[in-house]
Amino acid sequence: MILTRFAIISIGVLLMSSRVQLKLDTPGEIRFDQYLRYQDIQDYLDRLNRIYKGFVVVENFGLSVENRNLTSIKISYGENPKKPLIFIDAGIHAREWIGPAQALYVIHRLVENPVESLLVRNVDWLIVPLVNPDGYEYSHTVDRLWRKNRTKGKICDGVDLNRNFDFQWLQIGASRSECSNNYAGTRPFSEPESSALSKLIAEKAERIKMYLSFHAAAQCILYPWGYTTDLPDNGEELHELGQNLTDAIYKVNSTQYKVGSSANILYTDSGTSRDWAYAVANIKLAYTIEIKGFADSLFNRRRGGRFDIPPEDILSVVSEMFEGIKMLHSYVEPKHITSENHYDVLMKKMRRIFFFTT
Ligand SMILES: [Zn+2]
Numbered sequence: 001m002i003l004t005r006f007a008i009i010s011i012g013v014l015l016m017s018s019r020v021q022l023k024l025d026t027p028g029e030i031r032f033d034q035y036l037r038y039q040d041i042q043d044y045l046d047r048l049n050r051i052y053k054g055f056v057v058v059e060n061f062g063l064s065v066e067n068r069n070l071t072s073i074k075i076s077y078g079e080n081p082k083k084p085l086i087f088i089d090a091g092i093h094a095r096e097w098i099g100p101a102q103a104l105y106v107i108h109r110l111v112e113n114p115v116e117s118l119l120v121r122n123v124d125w126l127i128v129p130l131v132n133p134d135g136y137e138y139s140h141t142v143d144r145l146w147r148k149n150r151t152k153g154k155i156c157d158g159v160d161l162n163r164n165f166d167f168q169w170l171q172i173g174a175s176r177s178e179c180s181n182n183y184a185g186t187r188p189f190s191e192p193e194s195s196a197l198s199k200l201i202a203e204k205a206e207r208i209k210m211y212l213s214f215h216a217a218a219q220c221i222l223y224p225w226g227y228t229t230d231l232p233d234n235g236e237e238l239h240e241l242g243q244n245l246t247d248a249i250y251k252v253n254s255t256q257y258k259v260g261s262s263a264n265i266l267y268t269d270s271g272t273s274r275d276w277a278y279a280v281a282n283i284k285l286a287y288t289i290e291i292k293g294f295a296d297s298l299f300n301r302r303r304g305g306r307f308d309i310p311p312e313d314i315l316s317v318v319s320e321m322f323e324g325i326k327m328l329h330s331y332v333e334p335k336h337i338t339s340e341n342h343y344d345v346l347m348k349k350m351r352r353i354f355f356f357t358t
Pocket residue numbers: 093096215216
């Protein structure tokens with residue numbers, strides 16, 4: 001009897017490990033019942049770039065420490081200097097696998113689901129689904145709980161990219177010790193990943209009206225600041241919009257997210273991409289989205305603890321958050337739209353020119 005139970009457990013473990021090893025059937029395929037690896041993500045973006053020419057532009061904007069591509073995807077019906085842009089990044093922290101899955105889900109819905117085309121009519125999207133590819137791969141192959149990038153250190157490797165941005169660097173909630181999970185690096189933007197991401201944002205900063213950075217797994221919506229409990233100038237707007245976002249998420253499966261400034265409701269931090277985007281790139285709607293985690297307990301321990309949302313639950317987590325993203329879009333669009341960049345007004349003008357209609 002004991003032997004039989006042992007055999008069943010062994011087969012289960014074997015099946016689980018073969019599932020982890022499972023390769024995607026077709027290169028470029030997207031799915032939300034397993035976590036995609038770096039190459040799978042690149043293949044998917046390449047496929048979209050081939051199929052949706054003119055609608056999406058996939059570009060490499062830098063290289064990681066281990067020479068992997070840092071890749072962005074722009075989704076737009078036509079750029080216009082006055083058109084608002086929503087910027088999203090994910091995977092700054094390696095072990096937070098649900099972040100890249102969430103970014104890929106947003107990309108998938110915006111590009112491949114015609115129902116969502118309204119979300120792209122008057123607003124452009126620029127999305128980086130994997131900021132830290134080296135750390136992400138390392139968390140798949142060696143250490144499931146790896147958080148930093150893979151810069152070689154004297155004693156310990158890796159820099160926390162989300163403590164490496166050039167705003168209030170190393171002030172609080174960050175470490176100068178190489179072996180710390182919050183190691184801020186030798187200087188601001190010492191790391192190729194954070195430096196390249198900041199340049200990409202800075203290039204389009206005037207058009208970026210909202211900055212979202214996907215993390216896990218504190219289940220809360222964080223706005224600036226991290227380095228002080230004081231609130232930014234538009235703290236009220238950030239809080240109210242954050243609450244509307246949590247309401248939209250709650251409506252789907254009754255999942256309750258908290259809202260507040262980082263230092264007030266989670267912890268102090270400095271040198272983060274969110275505070276930098278707000279203060280230096282001047283993006284006044286800047287949020288860290290801490291996606292929900294796995295309810296870890298002594299009875300249901302998983303390898304990655306709270307970061308290990310089971311693959312079969314990915315879709316429900318990312319699709320409820322997508323309802324929140326749609327709500328955020330519905331706030332940005334009317335706030336920043338003018339007759340010069342309004343899709344319907346432009347179409348009317350075109351019709352007038354080509355068909356002499358009024
Ligand atoms: Zn994180």
